[in-house]
Amino acid sequence: MLPVPDEELTLATAVHRRLREDILAGRLPPGSKLKLRDLTGCYGAGASPMREALSKLAAEGLAERLEHRGFRVSQAQPAQLAGLIRSRVLAEGAALHDAIQHGDAAWEEAVLLAEHRLNRLARSLHPARFLANPEWEACHQQFHQALLSACQAPALLAFCERLREEAGRYRALSNTRAYPDRDVAVEHAEIAQATIRREAGRACALLAQHYERTGRIVGTEMQAVRGNEPAHADGTAPRGP
Structure with a gap:
């Protein structure tokens, strides 16, 4: 696997922070789809740093990875x-x-x-x-x-x-x-x-x-x-x- 460029890691960190804040504040409601195409436009990041940010959110339990269907905000139970x-x-x-x-x-x-x-x-x-x-x-x-x-x-x-x-x-x-x-x-x-x-x-x-x-x-x-x-x-x- 090729290493991720430093600038993409930095952007992924910034996007992760913004997404995390929006999830915790309820601006991204539980269960809502996190569509890569929509997110790249809203958050001003490319697909690679966005996937990195979403993967980190999934590791934290704030997002769920859907098999072959991307991500969604974790449900609130x-x-x-x-x-x-x-x-x-x-x-x-x-x-x-x-x-x-x-x-x-x-x-x-x-x-x-x-x-x-x-x-x-x-x-x-x-x-x-x-x-x-x-x-x-x-x-x-x-x-x-x-x-x-x-x-x-x-x-x-x-x-x-x-x-x-x-x-x-x-x-x-x-x-x-x-x-x-x-x-x-x-x-x-x-x-x-x-x-x-x-x-x-x-x-x-x-x-x-x-x-x-x-x-x-x-x-x-x-x-x-x-x-x-x-x-x-x-x-x-x-x-x-």
Whole structure:
């Protein structure tokens, strides 16, 4: 096999990053076909770096290779979501426990500041219906990262971050289920307070409940969508407008 030129590897890396972001953000829905001809035009890359990027996504579990038919975005299954939530609970619980053991005053201040910034923002940009606020989403990510930031196990933190990204893909599938019936501001405040009080058991339990509640909401939405939208003849889910 001939070696792949460096410029193609660089382009494949850039395209992989963009495709990955679009999948995790829900812009490329689960089950949607990843047609090489369409992708090369949309992402400005040739067939060779695009295939390299798609192969890497398949290795990561974000894409599926269809025999003789290219690729598609991996399906999102309720059972996979349940396993993901359980993994987050276990991994982030361990990371938070370690952070509480090793965190200093600066870490405490960072947690409180992140929670304060998040609490000041509206989760929805529309008062009557849910319209995601990108600034809230960014601060939400920063809050959860701040909680774990004093953990002394870099590999564990990297694993938690990978799980967080994958969970974001599932969250993007739900629309209004979590709003406005759920007071996430109270949940975040309780987690933050238990954390800075060094109440490791309570903080980890609250974090677990936070993720499990999200899992139930998103899982319910996924089941509703799967029940209301028939699959195409090739087994892929219908795409949104």
